[in-house]
Amino acid sequence: MSRAIYWFRNDLRLEDNEGLTKAASENREVLPVYVLDSRWLEGKQFGIDRTGPFRMKFLLESLKDLKSQLQSVGSDLLFLIGNPVEQITSVYRQHNCSRVYAQELSSYEEHTDELTLSSNVSVEFIWGETLYHKEDLSFTLADLPGVFTQFRKSVEKKVQIRPLVEAPLQINSPQGFGTDFPGLEELGYDCPQPDERTVLDFRGGSKTALQRLDYYLWERELLSTYKNTRNGFIGGDYSSKFSPWLAVGAISPRQIYWQVKKYEKYVKKNSSTYWLVFELLWRDYFHFVARKYGKLIFQRSGITGEEKIQWGSAQHFDLWANGLTREPLVDANMRELNATGFMSNRGRQIVASYLMHTMKIDWRLGAAYFEKMLIDYDPCSNYGNWMYIAGVGNDPRGGREFNLSHQKESYDPQGKYQELWA
Template sequence: MRTLYWFTRDLRLHDNASLLAASKSDMLLCLYVVDPRWFAPGPLQSKAMGDHRWRFLWQSLMALERSLRTLGQRLHIAFGEPETVIPQLAHAHSIERVVRSRLPGTQEAGQWQAIKDRLPKAVFQQFETLSLFTEGSLPMALGELPDTFSQFRKQVEKTGDRCSERLRIRTLTALPPPPGFPEDNRGDCPPIPEPVHPLQFMGGEAAGLARLQEFLYDNHSIDRYKETRNALDTWDASSKFSPWLANGCLSVREVAETITEYEASETKNESTYWLWFELLWREYFYWYALKHGANLFRRDGVQRKRRHGTLYGHRFKAWCQGNTEYPIVNAAMNQLRETGYMSNRARQLVASCFINELGLDWRYGAAWFEEQLIDYDVGSNYGNWQYLAGVGADPRGLRQFNLEKQTQQYDPTGTFIDRWGGHADQPVGLHTVDAADWPL
């Protein structure tokens, strides 16, 4: 069988059920499609792919290509729309089967269906490689996914399983040959921007696995995770696995099983449990996105609750540029803009400010995060924004953080604010309105 494997958010060889299935072929074309639409502003004013995300993704693709070459394969990187690129390649190479990992997101589902419509004779297969569990191993049907995380967690923990079994073939050692080495058009992709701030994040499978080893076995930072995870700006305070998980350089099942192995051989305490607890939050939002589809992006959310909030152009710009009246928010937004990363605690604070103090439509903030974050994940991002806006999975409704108290608790000496320039010279106040900036 002649197979096209479409890499998406699974840029790895280890624990990759989709790639393993695709490898059972006579010929295998490994493909990644860079969609030009990612780099154009969308209806919520932000792009789907900003500089930091693009740099990390490209690093991950280059690492994947190096790994594939050791197996006699290569990565065909195409710049174009998948609905056009994949049918063209399928016809050119007599492809009989198309395989990819199952993805949440309405655009991803629409693209998959469009490709199937254009290749009616081909076999199409998807496998679940982005989640702890397969749909069949969940303790509930997808349509019965609980409305809150707590209900989901209790049902999962009752089973006693932390994840579906990872593939015991940890890394593929052989792949079928490609259809020669056809030239691709990767040269048409946007240039890779230079970082404006020194980064500790490097894309790729090897880097993700190295971070897993470092956080658990080298530094034993997991032992203190529950106490340190809310720090705003310390490398080992939290796992930092999210960029590699979001791009599929690191398998979430690999992380879960490594935690279990660590607990058996090293330390088992509340902190080691809490890291798995955070993985379970990520898991919940993965299935949440699949269940709710387009409602993930609705202003009134999955709850269909009407909330105040519009787009004041000057306030939105001030928030993005770290130029508000709130130093801790400014510092976090400057960090995001310069590095593509922000701690979990900081994300909650800036989102709360966006929704409550600034009175803005949460979807614009979520779209800005999508552009900027190197660990952007559709379910986690939009699910968490809905949660904070009171239109999603939070049974308590709208949440608001006291920014002054949060500053005193998490940055009492002002170190984080000073490092990231949180004291704006001319902050934009809430009552500064230009005639061109009436709510849109």
């Protein structure tokens, strides 16, 4: 029996966390560690910071919740800032650990860290980011279908979703190793001001994730109408808003899935209940795409290598980013993002299409801006969707240009949303 590190990454929860449960059952002592990646704090892309205040605030709240959950099972959380590989290696040596357990991630930078860490220490990575388990897929990643529909049909037909993994009842850890973590200001951020127009007062943590799940399914039964409302712009109820919690792993897609199944059994089963799972499959798909294509998803020519748009100058990028294009629906969405860290799926499609197809600005600037601003930023979903609209990803039609008049007529016919953010 031994001492191990559990390295928390995008899996800030105890429930349905296979790696954590495994670490706790296989070792005498476990040290839960989180490393705030200094590249997120210091890094810039195209002059744009990698992490803005909304996501950092949400992350710190999620960590606080995780720490108190760990304390409730006899453990604690060691919080560090730096290069994750260096920090984990150093804790490993300092505390005489014999193994590191961690969730395996799909995106390039994180996967590269996994390979580097594996050459330093004994480590086991456990899959857990997606609804369908990577090892259960009916094809190898090299044969991942290039079109979502083929992927979806294949997994729906051939693959079972695994049951939930129970949280460890107890985690034995060395006394007094836990640390406090800094506030937002200490990390150099101004605390975002609340805006009453926000769709939701997002608070990080698995407790609030489960409350949101409870609200959306059981309290208000909003799941029954999700397919009809999901293209909305205003308020908390038009879509689930699960994305920020999914991004940090405060909730797993399987936890959502099994609640949907229960809802279908006891409340209602219809096209809306199916559609929420359908959307989670998009998330899965972009995770597998990211894992298959590595750093290609961050390149302008994407995974196809063939650019469809004649790119122009980026000199008016700030007009787009600041919601000053004078195109009211685009501006309203960007203002919402800047004031709250959130934007609807419909809005994201509209502003992305406008940036690249109308302004002819390199889509990667938009993606980098989303990376900074979105409270729910997830590299795979973000870059996967941007590539898709740019026609360098998985769109069989070679990209999407959204007609703004049509979008306004269909989704904001009375201009209420544009007025809200005018």
